[in-house]
Amino acid sequence: MPTLQDVAKHAGVSTATVSKVLSNTPYFTEETRQKVMEAVKALGYRPNLAARALSSGKTHIIAVVFPYIYDAIFKDPLVMHILEGIEAASTAKGYNILLSTPRLNTDGPEEAYMQLIQSGYIEGMIAIDNVPMASVGMVAEVQHIPVVSIGYHPAAYSVRSDDETGGKLAFEHVYSLGHRRIGIITVEHGINFAIAARLKGLYHAAQDYEISPADLPIAFGNFSTQSGAKAAEELLGNHPDLTALLCLNDRMAVGAIQYINQIGRSVPDDITVIGYDNIALSAVINPPLTTIDQHPGKLGEIAFDMLMDVLNGETPTSVVLPPDLIIRGSDAAPR
Template identity: 30%
Template sequence: MREKKITIRDIAERSGVSRATVSRYLNGGHWVSGEAAARIGRIIDETGYVANESARSLATGRSNCIAFLLGEPQELLFADANFSTLLRSIADELGRKGMSLIMMTTDSAAESQRNMRFLRAGHVDGVLLVAWHYGARKGLIRALHAQDMPVVVAEYPATEARATSYVHVDDYQGAAEATRYLAARGARRIAMIAGPKGPSGSLDRVRGYTDALAELRQGPLLVERGDYSKPSGRVCAARLLDRDPSIDGLFAASDAMAIGAIQALRDLGRDVPSDVQVVGFDDQQLAQISEPPLTTMRQPFQEIGRRMVDQLIDLIRGGAPVGTTLPLELVVRGSTR
């Protein structure tokens, strides 16, 4: 005999709440008490209830689906661990809210146009836009606004800032703190391996380093730009040491570049941290297992993902754009004294 399908009415009865309360829980949890949400969630887990998304879409006019739009070449999704870390955080948060995720990339102008046609067709309710290496393609944010598509950007948007919801970390203060920490640990000639020009986060990290050195009355400025990868960190470190062999402190704008720099320093006969102290940025898993373990500025990726999802859901429901800036945390390990 065919098993009876569990309905929203069944969940409401077993949870001791109204169907409207269950419906609010399934649509993001607004106006549902913590106690009621816990009961509903437990009953859903016990019964294996799955919402009828087709019926819900017809009733609400929404797809209950969100796009994660990587505004950069697809290979960077796999080359830069930060993308996959944030994507996992976002997917987990959407899963908790019963929403689906579509992954989209923009390898070319033609693909960007196809993406915009797909979004205009109403397949998703909103977009989470990430473009850390080169910044979002010119006009992409404006194009999303033009079709009234709710969007949250994982970076301070250089354009359309007032009209755009965003979540980012305090790159300026993070870079300044890393530079000051190197000085406090005795470094007197501090260099920086920066990220590519373009994204606001990359620019802010250079400003933080520059202003901290001015505050410390140290100089000269010693900056080489990489692409956030380990090989670029290795190349940049070798260039910096060639420019100034007296460098005894190095701040890299990503963990991968910091670890590449440590490899270059080892090749040049420099010990880390005895000869040169190194601080990274991100706190990826590789920072914990590097040799020596890497002192770094930790990005709160779980919180970034949660805030992006919450702000996007609020936009979908008619809320106003919100800008969120999150602090970083200095994690001290063996690459500094």
């Protein structure tokens, strides 16, 4: 097993330099940091976290907290992509991740998060989605634990996708293809700021083309494939002349495609279907799904890097990441 001394020798620096670089100590040049990290990767070095914690007073553990319960995390492909980004960035800096869900404590999610913050195990926290940030942020501030949020949170440091622009991109694309009879599959957005922003961007784009939101039929799902199929059935049953469906997440779009195929119609020959999120499934279904990519892996990486900046005494600015339209095979001009 490679040692700290092996890394130092491979990088051509002192063991003290290796130790400080792996502890994210500032004041080293990027060239030195790169030498050390390349040596770590080449040798497969794994730092002794217990020894580092004793010597530095740092645990090199960050918590990633969710509003979901237990295994629901692993059923959400978007969250998994975010986790992949956090994990990649944390591994490069020698940090471990502790996942936290409400099931940690039967008294409720907020109590579980409070206990985690007060435990002394973690150096910082990344909060995803609808975590109760007001209470968490207050206790974290008292405990001097920095918190970075991914999504629409009132935290001091946050990163999120520009969902309003994403909704606008989706509508502009189907409009440019010639579609005017457009239906929307969404979720009840009162409790989901991202969905509300996507719908807002979509409606603004429609109004730019002098189309009233009232003229865009809407049906509601719950993010699942099955609910997308049911929403498509409702929309096409009530509005059989629709030529395009804008779905505000990919899983509902997949369900819509399945329903359209089931009734003997074709995507995209008869109906265009657009998704949102660019999950892995969207590239392998038939036809491949045209969708909006909000770069969840990048969101995770940025959140971790932002947390490291705070731990190093810096004051990062919040980030709004622009989405991209990914054109595949589920869209075409209306016939």
